Amino acid sequence: MxxxxxxxxxxxxxxxxxxxxxxxxxxxxxxxxxxxxxxxxxxxxxxxxxxxxxxxxxxxxxxxxxxxxxxxTSEGTEVYQSALQLLAAVEGFRTQVNGLHAQLKGELNIGITDNLVTMPEMHITHALSALKERGPDVRINIRMIPPSDIELAVLDGRLHTGVIPNLKTLPGLNYLALYEEKSRLYCAVGHPLFNTVDITKETLSDYDAVVPAYAQTPEIKSVHDSLKASASATDREGVAFLILSGRYIGYLPTHYAERWVHDGQMRPLLSNQWHYLTRYSAITRKGGMSNLVLESYLEELNKLINKPDI
The missing domain is CATH 1.10.10.10 (Winged helix-like DNA-binding domain superfamily/Winged helix DNA-binding domain)
Structure with a gap:
């Protein structure tokens, strides 16, 4: 044999x-x-x-x-995931050692949920700008991935930090409240409701709506449950695509929809009645290695969050 x-x-x-x-x-x-x-x-x-x-x-x-x-191959996929963790750990070590010299060198690996760049507060953008000013040699790597993937990557060390909606709280993560995002119900040019003034809740139930196929809090889900769900989308860009077809109504963050509202392509429907808030937080791993780059970024983020309104 x-x-x-x-x-x-x-x-x-x-x-x-x-x-x-x-x-x-x-x-x-x-x-x-x-x-x-x-x-x-x-x-x-x-x-x-x-x-x-x-x-x-x-x-x-x-x-x-x-x-x-x-x-x-299946082995190749596992090796890739292990390689991400190993390389992140090596980079974390290098960043920590560099921190002993009080110099900002190394990487910041950050995961962000889609379509947040148009948030008017721009906390993330301004914090990254301040970090780069403090450490010109810092390399910033951004991954645009779903919230659940961001949580896992922060927990296993592939990401230093992430920005996610507050859907649930995991015991292994720290949460820093960033801001609230307001969403309203919209339709687009070509939709029968675009030029309609007298709209009621009963009226809305007659029209096709696009609803999110991603995780939502029970409160936000209940808002969508009142719509005639005949399409779904895995992210807000997909929702926008269907609304802009003129065939669907749907909810979008106000900051994200603003460009189309300004151009006259979309309009909100009875905004005082149909809207909801989504809260976002920056997450980091509890008990993670000391990392001067990450600490500096979080310090700048805290300054922006706690900045008094003028």
């Missing part, structure tokens, strides 16, 4: 391993070797060789590549 080849367990990762993992991370994020060439600044042949070296080092097949395209 044949014997299975025994794979020696991987030893302590060194600089060369970290280099290979950084290349692998970029290949996965770019979706293949070709797209990663420009990002990495090395040839496709060099990337292919690096991937072969990494697979040999790990004793695992990480991805399928060829004419059929690029795809991760």
């Amino acid at each position: 044949g014997q299975h080849k025994k794979i020696a367990p991987m030893g302590q990762p060194g600089d060369s391993d970290l280099r290979l993992l950084r290349i692998y991370r970029k290949v996965v994020e770019c979706g293949g070797f070709s797209a990663a060439e420009i990002e990495l600044g090395i040839s496709r042949a060099a990337i292919s060789m690096a991937m072969s070296d990494l697979e040999t080092r790990l004793g695992l097949r990480l991805c399928q590549r060829g004419r059929s395209g690029f795809a991760l």
Whole structure:
């Protein structure tokens, strides 16, 4: 009977391993070797060789590549997630050591929920600007991902901080209240209600509405339950697409809808009756490693939050 080849367990990762993992991370994020060439600044042949070296080092097949395209194996997906944690930990160590010299160097990895850039308070934008002024060499990496993914990434160290709506409280996270976001009910040009003045709750139930397919608080969900839900969207941009078709009514944050209202493409429907608030917080991991870059960012964020109104 044949014997299975025994794979020696991987030893302590060194600089060369970290280099290979950084290349692998970029290949996965770019979706293949070709797209990663420009990002990495090395040839496709060099990337292919690096991937072969990494697979040999790990004793695992990480991805399928060829004419059929690029795809991760199940082992490759797990290695990618582990690589994100390892590289974030290495960067956290570097940032911490640099902090001993009272110099802001290193990275800030932040996750943000979609469509917050138009918030009038701009706390995140101003805090990032102040951080960059304090540490010109700081590298800021933003990932636009769903709230649940942000929570997990902050908990396992892939992200230093995140901005999410207050849907639930997890025991492993710290929460810093940022602001409230007001949403109103809208329709667009071409919709029968766009030029209608006398609108009642009963009137609304006759018209198709787009509702969110993402998590909501029970209070916000009850507001949508009164609508005639005939379409859904996984984010606010999707809701806006359907409202702008002129066939649906739906809720959007006022700051996000303002551009279309200003251009006469949308109008709010009885704003005094149909609106709700979503509260947002900045999250960090409880008991995380000391990180001067993160601490400086949170310090600037707190200054903005606690700034008295003039």
